[in-house]
Amino acid sequence: MIKPILVGLATTFRHMFKKKVAVNYPDEKIPMFPKFRGKQVLMRDENGLEKCVACGLCAVACPADAIYLEAAENDGTVMAGPRYASLYQIHKTRCIFCGYCEEACPVSAIFMGKDYETAVYSKDDFIWDKSDLLVPGAANAKPSQQM
Amino acid sequence: MDSVTLTIDGRPVTVAKGKTVLQAAIESGISVPYYCYHPGISIDGSCRVCVVKIEKMPKLQTSCSTLCADGMVVSTRDRDVVEARAGVFEFLLINHPLDCPVCDKGGECPLQDFSYTFGPAESRMDFPRRVFDGEGVKADVDFGPTLMLNRNRCILCTRCVRFMKEIDGDAQIGIVDRGYGSEIATFQEQGVHSLISGNLMDVCPVGAILTKDYRFKSRPWDNPGVVDTICTLCSKGCNTSAWLKAKPEWARGSRLIRMTPRYNPDVNGYWMCDIGRFNYHWIEGENRLRRPMMRGSAGSAAQAAPLEASAWHDVQPRLRDRLQEAGSGGAFHFLASAHASMEELFVLKQLAEALLGGDAMKSVSIGWEATEKPQPATTKFKVPVTDAPNVNGARDLGFAVGRGNEGPADLSGLRKAVEAGTVKALYVIDPAGPKGSLGDISWIAAARRSGALSLLVVQAVVTSELTEAADFVLPGSAWVEKDAIYTNDQGRVQAASRAIAPPGEALEDWQILVNVGRSLGVALPYESSGDVRRALAAAMTGYSEAERLAFMRPVPASTWMQASNPSERWKWDFLFQDLPPTKGHNVQMEGLPAQATPFIPLKPVQ
Numbered sequence: 001m002i003k004p005i006l007v008g009l010a011t012t013f014r015h016m017f018k019k020k021v022a023v024n025y026p027d028e029k030i031p032m033f034p035k036f037r038g039k040q041v042l043m044r045d046e047n048g049l050e051k052c053v054a055c056g057l058c059a060v061a062c063p064a065d066a067i068y069l070e071a072a073e074n075d076g077t078v079m080a081g082p083r084y085a086s087l088y089q090i091h092k093t094r095c096i097f098c099g100y101c102e103e104a105c106p107v108s109a110i111f112m113g114k115d116y117e118t119a120v121y122s123k124d125d126f127i128w129d130k131s132d133l134l135v136p137g138a139a140n141a142k143p144s145q146q147m
Numbered sequence: 148m149d150s151v152t153l154t155i156d157g158r159p160v161t162v163a164k165g166k167t168v169l170q171a172a173i174e175s176g177i178s179v180p181y182y183c184y185h186p187g188i189s190i191d192g193s194c195r196v197c198v199v200k201i202e203k204m205p206k207l208q209t210s211c212s213t214l215c216a217d218g219m220v221v222s223t224r225d226r227d228v229v230e231a232r233a234g235v236f237e238f239l240l241i242n243h244p245l246d247c248p249v250c251d252k253g254g255e256c257p258l259q260d261f262s263y264t265f266g267p268a269e270s271r272m273d274f275p276r277r278v279f280d281g282e283g284v285k286a287d288v289d290f291g292p293t294l295m296l297n298r299n300r301c302i303l304c305t306r307c308v309r310f311m312k313e314i315d316g317d318a319q320i321g322i323v324d325r326g327y328g329s330e331i332a333t334f335q336e337q338g339v340h341s342l343i344s345g346n347l348m349d350v351c352p353v354g355a356i357l358t359k360d361y362r363f364k365s366r367p368w369d370n371p372g373v374v375d376t377i378c379t380l381c382s383k384g385c386n387t388s389a390w391l392k393a394k395p396e397w398a399r400g401s402r403l404i405r406m407t408p409r410y411n412p413d414v415n416g417y418w419m420c421d422i423g424r425f426n427y428h429w430i431e432g433e434n435r436l437r438r439p440m441m442r443g444s445a446g447s448a449a450q451a452a453p454l455e456a457s458a459w460h461d462v463q464p465r466l467r468d469r470l471q472e473a474g475s476g477g478a479f480h481f482l483a484s485a486h487a488s489m490e491e492l493f494v495l496k497q498l499a500e501a502l503l504g505g506d507a508m509k510s511v512s513i514g515w516e517a518t519e520k521p522q523p524a525t526t527k528f529k530v531p532v533t534d535a536p537n538v539n540g541a542r543d544l545g546f547a548v549g550r551g552n553e554g555p556a557d558l559s560g561l562r563k564a565v566e567a568g569t570v571k572a573l574y575v576i577d578p579a580g581p582k583g584s585l586g587d588i589s590w591i592a593a594a595r596r597s598g599a600l601s602l603l604v605v606q607a608v609v610t611s612e613l614t615e616a617a618d619f620v621l622p623g624s625a626w627v628e629k630d631a632i633y634t635n636d637q638g639r640v641q642a643a644s645r646a647i648a649p650p651g652e653a654l655e656d657w658q659i660l661v662n663v664g665r666s667l668g669v670a671l672p673y674e675s676s677g678d679v680r681r682a683l684a685a686a687m688t689g690y691s692e693a694e695r696l697a698f699m700r701p702v703p704a705s706t707w708m709q710a711s712n713p714s715e716r717w718k719w720d721f722l723f724q725d726l727p728p729t730k731g732h733n734v735q736m737e738g739l740p741a742q743a744t745p746f747i748p749l750k751p752v753q
Contacts (some may be wrong), residue, residue, distance in 0.1 A: 026469070037656070043489055053248060053249045053283075053284075054249075054363070054364040055248030055249055055253075055366070056368075056369065057248060058370075059394075064397070065394070065395035067395075067399070068395055068398035068399075071363040071364070072363060073362065073363055073640055081283075081284075082284045082287075083249050083283075083284045083363055084563075089398065091397060092395070103203070106248045107248070144363075
């Protein structure tokens with residue numbers, strides 16, 4: 001009768017001196033393991049230009065039809081190549097984070113990121129567009145450098 | 148007609164005398180690749196991928212340039228043929244860049260299709276590719292007002308050269324330099340200036356010649372819906388396909404993305420002109436009329452009131468009152484554009500007869516424009532002068548059309564009557580684009596502003612000077628927004644199918660006329676455009692087949708994979724006969740039970 005209580009308390013006391021596992025989320029975060037697939041990221045190349053050429057293969061590969069993009073010709077005002085995506089949207093409630101878009105991309109422009117915080121307050125924010133997905137360009141970069 | 152019988156791959160094939168082995172193979176559904184051959188232009192034999200083995204001939208022959216003979220034994224699957232063909236493909240791909248992801252042809256490209264089927268698995272070329280103007284889409288250079296040229300992608304099949312020489316009649320494209328340095332060029336890099344230049348994109352088997360209009364606009368798999376319709380921008384009535392972009396469905400509704408010609412040997416062959424190909428942006432443009440409009444109050448003070456968007460059920464009674472008021476004066480007149488379809492003109496005729504009695508046909512004027520198109524004298528694709536699709540239809544219905552298709556409409560009589568004040572009220576029907584189809588109509592607007600006309604009703608599709616001056620503006624629909632029939636300059640009755648819905652509250656034009664007629668107490672017992680066609684077929688001689696004409700609906704995405712380069716769609720009618728119908732065969736006739744959607748049967752797993 002008394003013995004099991006002592007065993008239980010001993011376990012409790014033992015754990016009080018062990019290293020803590022829980023973190024103080026959201027102030028603290030655990031790093032994601034390497035193969036984690038979170039919110040997508042659109043990359044830039046070494047010159048700061050958008051890598052995406054708007055070929056649409058990610059949209060075809062997407063089993064959930066979550067990707068919509070529109071290609072456009074660069075008039076020299078955008079930090080991108082001659083053909084770029086003027087509109088790039090991912091519908092996050094459709095996305096199943098399978099990573100097929102990353103696999104389909106012929107220019108390695110899209111990657112599955114590590115961001116898992118996808119909750120929003122408005123249903124309008126269910127759609128990620130380029131401002132959400134594209135990695136920020138260098139502060140001193142100018143569009144005219146690329147043409 | 149004489150015919151010859153030969154054996155291709157062990158299969159006896161009978162074709163008309165004078166056909167080539169390649170044509171025989173295509174007709175019998177045997178797959179032979181080709182680039183330089185195009186049924187609309189002459190035979191060249193420069194691409195060499197259509198090689199076949201013919202018994203008793205010492206070497207492999209190009210099937211596109213070998214005439215069929217009785218008793219010929221042809222093999223397209225012999226080991227020699229397969230190896231030679233793969234060798235030719237390897238050569239074609241030595242310099243062809245692998246920029247398919249950014250190439251507008253990617254996905255509907257014969258070079259892709261045939262290379263996957265017949266070409267080698269990989270290239271053995273170690274050296275860098277020949278580059279003309281840059282890498283990727285940077286190599287796209289200006290090629291005239293409508294086209295872009297990418298020389299890196301060119302495989303020198305010379306289809307464009309022959310098209311310009313034979314069909315356009317002005318050989319603007321040529322090949323400069325020789326051997327390895329050969330390239331497509333125009334004199335002093337001026338580009339192609341032609342009224343039928345858009346066909347070069349269809350003719351080009353790779354992405355070397357592309358239209359600026361379609362540049363970067365869509366990928367072929369995003370255009371799941373294709374509607375077979377006709378072009379109504381001139382009296383020729385070219386058979387066309389309207390392509391709709393609609394993927395994915397949540398992002399945007401379907402919209403028109405391009406027009407391509409559809410083969411009809413009697414009307415337009417394989418081609419269409421640039422006017423019909425590129426002049427469609429207004430259909431989904433900013434200036435479309437989406438809601439009916441009317442001026443604030445009735446009576447003469449109405450002119451001062453602004454034109455306000457309203458609802459059909461508010462416009463309808465006001466319009467009825469004003470029309471009754473005008474009709475009692477006996478100076479009421481209709482002005483219909485020859486862009487109006489047979490259905491609309493038929494309803495209009497019945498409406499006018501009911502309202503105006505014996506003077507009906509005198510109270511309807513038909514208007515259209517005529518412009519001489521600059522084309523070489525030797526062209527094989529002549530674009531007609533008349534810019535309206537249905538002048539002959541109006542004539543068949545008994546309307547006065549003067550000289551018909553030989554010149555512009557004569558509206559001077561109407562103008563005199565309006566300016567003299569004998570015509571007080573005018574109802575204008577103009578379902579044509581931004582420039583209208585009635586020529587200079589500023590006199591009508593001026594007559595309304597000066598008060599010579601007391602009532603101006605305009606049934607149109609886009610805002611114009613006329614709609615600004617009108618008392619009532621009724622939004623109609625463009626030709627791709629309604630099922631309608633038109634009679635072209637040959638007297639051929641053709642069906643134009645509805646590809647997209649009219650915008651906003653706009654209605655099909657026959658429906659507007661029926662509604663107006665009903666509000667005035669005219670019995671018009673039509674519930675659909677099919678009803679109108681049935682009545683029309685019964686009432687008019689020579690139109691008995693009108694109700695049987697087939698209308699298309701957008702073909703669903705499940706069949707897109709089988710459609711390739713649009714200009715070569717005829718090929719898919721012959722090849723892949725074992726597969727379910729491809730685009731363009733899902734014909735749904737009105738009044739018949741709906742056909743089951745074609746599907747691809749699952750193959751049993753071994």
